[in-house]
Amino acid sequence: MNREEVIRRLNEVFRDVFDDDSISVSEETTSADIEDWDSIEHINLIGSVESEFGMRFKMREVSGMKNVGEMIRIICERGC
């Protein structure tokens, strides 16, 4: 799957989880950019991304992700 496809599907997950159709994520998006993105929603987001792409993040990745770009990189690395 190419990066654009990953971003497109990731964007759908973000819009569902935060129930906000105006969201448009980019590689630079961080939790500071989305109002409801707190530590609890992060858990739900991670779970929803994992089920969307049929993969699991490693523990170090969950706590170390700085922005959406890193999330995309990990998803692409897993070959999803």
Add this chain to the structure above:
Amino acid sequence: MKELVFPFDSRAILRNKRELKKALLSDGTTRIKKNIAVLGGSTADHVVSMLRLFLLNNGIEPHFYKSEYNKFYEDAVFGSPELEAFKPDIVFIHTTSRNLSLMPERANITAEETKCLLDEQFGIFRQVWEGIEQRFGCPIVQNNFELPLFRRTGNFDCWSPSGQAAFINRMNVLLADYAREHQNFYINDINYLSSAIGLEKWHDAEAWYLYKYAMSTAVIPDLAYSAACIIKSIYGRNHKVIDLDLDNTLWGGVVGDDGVDGIEIGQETAVGQSYSEFQSFIKGYKDYGVLLAVCSKNDEENALAGLKHPCSVLGPDDFVSIKANWESKDSNIQNSADELGLLADSFVFIDDNPAECAIIEAQMPQVQTVCLSSVGNAMYALSRGGFFEVTSVSEDDMKRSQMYAENAKRAAQQKKFQSYGDYLKSLQMYASITDFDPVYRQRITQLTNKSNQFNLTTKRFTESEIEEVSVSPDHIRLCGRLTDKFGDNGIVSIVIARCEGSDAHIELWLMSCRVLKRDMELAMLDELVQKCRERGISRIFGYYYKTPKNSMVAGLYESFGFEPVEKCENGDSVWVLPTEGYTNRNNVIQKDKRSYSS
């Protein structure tokens, strides 16, 4: 909302929870408002958000108090100003095996030491419940404990003094005992839930390390659904009626096409057995005050005939409303509801036809539908759906009497039997030995074609040959059915004897191996001799034709007291019994009133 009723898509609910919440809050439903305190032994945020959705979907608008992480004990025992001000209507204690702080660790711990730990651990929880009881006097919903996924010592873990599974199982028994003794205390059975879902899916150790979630986030909807069922039941939001289709729902086949003799119900076939079990399962709901109704596209005459089938567990009297006609099912459900003075939203509709279910879902979204793809799936969906969750206090008396009855039964079973005959008598067997009833012709034919072991002549019959025999004046026919205290074994033995002057020749004698060593063959013999005497027959000839499979009955006629007439080299043999002077041999099976002679 269908998305929020079992079986649901947990991941989709988690992902879309905000949208679902918005949709529920704007659907115009009037809901009762309740304050619910969730005291967690692990992170409870997802539990709260899921509980909110399921309660909203059941007509309850919850307002939540959430304890700080793992402060369930402190909040309950010492109180907190916020909780006092909140005045909970219900307290949900969301704890898990992660909160069993006194679980045995050492390999060399003694049974006595473990018992002390158990008592102390239970004491901690008891303090929590008593604290809540004193402060708020409100209903308590308490998770019991799930089994661990990891077992250091393997199977030993479930019974050793150091075993964690052993400890958890004993805690669960203590909780159940407490629940029986205390009103307003309800167990959310996550021990069952985690087993049903599977411990491999339930547990997610990383979710614990990362977020202090005591189970996989993916199963939190299941946990919350289960707790929501208890809460809505406490507030009287249970469904009240099971409205059932008939053809291929309560029995196999279509009564209008196949006739009463053609539908499958009873112990004779696998399909028949499945519907019998389903009917028994449904009938059991009546004891909990659930009303049963019929909604079937049928002529009423046929519907009633089907329900009066001799093997039907449910009879017409079990239903408070029977709608068997050719009107649309949504109008029939509405009519039943009107007659009973109930709202259609208290109905659960069960039908094997997905099209009928879809129509009801579209026309009457307030009616809960269960599409019966198989009997097993339907029983699971009906029970996991929680539509009839039992919480009411008035059930206590019923449970008590049931408990007494069970104890008495166990005591009886513990008694040692003096002899095998005593054991057989204790089975309380009843034989119904009759002529070939047309309803059973199919089963009789089937038995003649599949019985190999307890079969003296292994003569095969077609259905039309059985019909011929059925009306023949020259034949004695015995069709034996056996019931005992554990249930109905169905048709188990067939005998056909051809009469010729003062002789009778046994052309067929077979018995199902499921009733071996029950003396059913003796009951059949007694009946055969009596029938022969009534016809003035003085000699009964028995034939044993040896096959590779029927050696178990090579000596049957001899054991019956027949004299040998001829023994062939190939193993076949011919036997004779004079009817004069024969005395009945069976003394453990009683005759059912439907028998020829009782």
